[in-house]
Structure formats: structure tokens, C-alpha cells
Amino acid sequence: MSKTLLITGASSGIGAATAKAAADAGWNVALCARSADKIEALAGEIGDAALALPCDVTKREDISEALEKTKAKFGQIDAVFANAGTGVEKPGIENGDPDEWHDMIHVNVLAPLLLAHYATPYLKETKGHYVVTGSKAGRDSFKGSVYSATKHFVHGFGENLAEEMREWGGRATVIAPGMVDTAFFDEPKPTKIQPEDVANAVVYALSQPKTAAVREIYIMPND
Structure with missing residues (x-):
């Protein structure tokens, strides 16, 4: 039986690239995002190994x-x-918008927690793997950045979760890229990290033998 990977934020960028890379590596992929049309199109492109699941990751x-x-x-x-x-x-903090913080914290902090909580019973059955997108911003300090603070949470949470999962043979990995050429930025960044580069890192972490737990992969642009 082929292994199965569920991906949130699968409609574009890193998520879509990872879905394709994992499918190419023989995985089934479940694609979760709010953009139903995009994940349905991606699932159609991948074929029978893909399942489109429109969802809000904060619910x-x-x-x-x-x-x-x-x-x-x-x-x-x-x-x-x-x-x-x-x-x-x-x-920034002084000039920041608390409503934006509220929405971002729900996506960047609460959603990874919810996925880990609800996925654990399934992953216990397979001694499975939890992967989460961190960031260079979660390793360094950036003046007044609440976004960076949410990624610091992700990095700490990833390590703590890994310690819990190892008790039953599971693994957790934080993928920590620097600037990635995605729609997150207003202008294209063709010389920066490509979504496919991050996807390759995810597949690498998933493909390691059970004796090796890759806790973090830190990727930076090479220009």
C-alpha cells in the first residue's frame, strides 16, 4: 500500500510543489486549502493518487x-x-494591526496545533511523521515582527512535538526556508529559493529510515 501525505496550504507555492514531488515519489496526497478550484485542478493534474479536500485549517x-x-x-x-x-x-508592534495579528496567529500558530492534535491518532497507527513549515524568521530576530514571533512558536513547537512523538516511534520535522519565490511576496523572486526546493526537502525528510529523525531542515538562497 502506498503511503499517504496530507498537506495544508496545498493550493499553491510550497504546498502544491510538495504535492507533486510526493506523488512523483510514490505517495498518495490529500490536498487541503480553502481554494477549492485550485486544489481540484491540482488533484486532476496529479491523478488518482490525489484527493482534493476544501477546508479552513483554523476550523x-x-x-x-x-x-x-x-x-x-x-x-x-x-x-x-x-x-x-x-x-x-x-x-511592527506600535504600527501593527491587531486584527491582522489575530488572523495570522490563527493560521500560523493555532492551525499547526490543531493538525497535530487531530492527526496524532492516525499517525500513531503508522508511526508516522509530522512536518511543519517554519522559517528563517523563526530562527532569528526581526525588529517588531509578529510574523517572526509566530514562526519562533513553530520552531519550539516542532521540537517539543518531536519529543512527544518519539515515545511511540513517530517523527516531527521543521522545514525552515529563507525567502521563497511564492505569492507571499508582491514581486517575483526568481533568484531565491523555489517552491520545488522546499518540496524536495520535505520528501527528503519523509524518506529517511526509521533510525534517523530529521528534526529541522534549514534552507537559504544561494545568491
Whole structure:
């Protein structure tokens, strides 16, 4: 039986690239995002190994239902990739927008927590793998950046979760890229990290033998 990976934020960028790379490596992929048209098109491109699951990653019932449908379709869940994330328009603390913070924290902090919580029973069955998108911003300090603070949470959470999962043979990995050429930025960044580069890192972490737990992969542009 092929292994199965559920990906949030799968409609574009890193998530879409990871879906393609994982499918090429022989995985089934469940694609979660709010943009139903985009993930349905991606699933059609990948073929029978893909399942489109429109969902809001900040809603408990959506995550729970997506996991149930994934197992019903493919028989098991071997890994999840908490990739959905967002930023803010107004930087800084004094000049920041608390409403933007509220929405960002729900996506960048609460959503990875919810996915880990609801996915754990499925991953225990397969001694599976939890992967989450961190950032260089989660390793360094950036003046007044609430986004960076949410990624610092992701890095700490990833390590703590890995310690919990190792008790039953599971693994957790934080993928920490620098600037990636995605729609997150207003202008294209063709010389920076490509989504496919990050996807390759995810597949690498997932493909390691059970004796090796890759806790973090830190990727930077090479220009």
C-alpha cells in the first residue's frame, strides 16, 4: 500500500510543489486549502493518487473531517504537512494591526496545533511523521515582527512535538526556508529559493529510515 501525505496550504507555492514531488515519489496526497478550484485542478493534474479536500485549517471540524476522508480514501495516513501560513500588511508592534495579528496567529500558530492534535491518532497507527513549515524568521530576530514571533512558536513547537512523538516511534520535522519565490511576496523572486526546493526537502525528510529523525531542515538562497 502506498503511503499517504496530507498537506495544508496545498493550493499553491510550497504546498502544491510538495504535492507533486510526493506523488512523483510514490505517495498518495490529500490536498487541503480553502481554494477549492485550485486544489481540484491540482488533484486532476496529479491523478488518482490525489484527493482534493476544501477546508479552513483554523476550523477544528474541517481538519477532523479532512483526516477522516483521507483515511477513508487511502486506508491510512503516514504523514501530515502543516504548511498553511500567512503574514501581515502592517509591520511592527506600535504600527501593527491587531486584527491582522489575530488572523495570522490563527493560521500560523493555532492551525499547526490543531493538525497535530487531530492527526496524532492516525499517525500513531503508522508511526508516522509530522512536518511543519517554519522559517528563517523563526530562527532569528526581526525588529517588531509578529510574523517572526509566530514562526519562533513553530520552531519550539516542532521540537517539543518531536519529543512527544518519539515515545511511540513517530517523527516531527521543521522545514525552515529563507525567502521563497511564492505569492507571499508582491514581486517575483526568481533568484531565491523555489517552491520545488522546499518540496524536495520535505520528501527528503519523509524518506529517511526509521533510525534517523530529521528534526529541522534549514534552507537559504544561494545568491
